[in-house]
Amino acid sequence: MATLLYRLGAFGAQRWRTTTVGWLFVLGAVVGLGVEFHGSFQNSGSIPGSPAQTALTRMDRPWPDPNGIGDPDARRSGGSRARSAWTKVC
Numbered sequence: 001m002a003t004l005l006y007r008l009g010a011f012g013a014q015r016w017r018t019t020t021v022g023w024l025f026v027l028g029a030v031v032g033l034g035v036e037f038h039g040s041f042q043n044s045g046s047i048p049g050s051p052a053q054t055a056l057t058r059m060d061r062p063w064p065d066p067n068g069i070g071d072p073d074a075r076r077s078g079g080s081r082a083r084s085a086w087t088k089v090c
Helices: 002-014 016-036 051-059 072-076 080-089
Strands: none
Touching: 002 016
C-alpha cells in the first residue's frame, strides 16, 4: 500500500499538469451529471406516526382561550402583584 501511494504521489508531482487536467475533467463530469440528472426538492415530506409529525398535528389544533385560564386574583388586581414584585427587584 505504501508503494502504491508513493508511486501515485510521484506521478502527481512529476506530471502535475496531467493531474490537474484529470481532476478538472472529474470535476466537470460531476457537475455535468448533477445538472443533467438534477431532481426537485420536496418541501412536504412527512413520516406518519413519527414524533415530529405527531407534534405538528397537535400544533394544528386550535389553542384554548387564554382569558379563562390563570390566577383570578391577578386578573382582578390589574397586575399590582406584578408591579410590586418588579419594584422589589429594582
